[in-house]
Amino acid sequence: MATVSPPWAYTLQLPHDPRAPGIARATLRTVLAAHDLAGLTPTAELLASELLTNAHLHTRGPYALRVRSAEPNRLRIAVWDSDCEIPPAFTPGGARAGVRPETAETGRGLHLVQACADSWGAHVLGSARGGKLLWAECGHESAQR
Numbered sequence: 001m002a003t004v005s006p007p008w009a010y011t012l013q014l015p016h017d018p019r020a021p022g023i024a025r026a027t028l029r030t031v032l033a034a035h036d037l038a039g040l041t042p043t044a045e046l047l048a049s050e051l052l053t054n055a056h057l058h059t060r061g062p063y064a065l066r067v068r069s070a071e072p073n074r075l076r077i078a079v080w081d082s083d084c085e086i087p088p089a090f091t092p093g094g095a096r097a098g099v100r101p102e103t104a105e106t107g108r109g110l111h112l113v114q115a116c117a118d119s120w121g122a123h124v125l126g127s128a129r130g131g132k133l134l135w136a137e138c139g140h141e142s143a144q145r
Contacts, residue, residue, distance in 0.1 A: 008068065009069070014062060016062055020052070020063075025048060025052075029045065035069070037073070040139070043138045050109035050110065052065060054079070058087075063081040070139075073140045077138070079133070082130065110134075
């Protein structure tokens with residue numbers, strides 16, 4: 001008899017602190033191990049790291065990491081922050097916008113997300129909390145790329 005795992009989600013609220021992205025990555029590894037998804041760790045950690053770093057570098061307030069099961073063996077990793085501006089790389093037609101010269105030391109993170117994720121997107125949130133949500137999905141097939 002097949003066992004169906006119920007959907008799950010975890011949200012980690014983070015202060016604007018340089019240690020927060022590292023704490024979030026450690027939490028992500030623990031969550032994936034607890035749900036027998038350790039095989040997704042390298043891809044999921046890269047996606048989370050880039051989204052978290054973007055939130056930390058480009059906003060002044062708190063941010064949050066949300067990880068949820070999208071379907072069996074798939075994850076959606078999302079990062080909320082208080083800034084309503086969607087980065088150019090996450091806007092329609094903006095996949096190539098803002099590509100940095102090879103000598104630049106920054107500016108490639110969201111392009112890495114696009115390259116490593118099965119799907120990705122962004123939403124401006126109109127609720128009382130406001131801000132935006134950047135998300136990326138990955139599954140076992142993307143972990144083997």
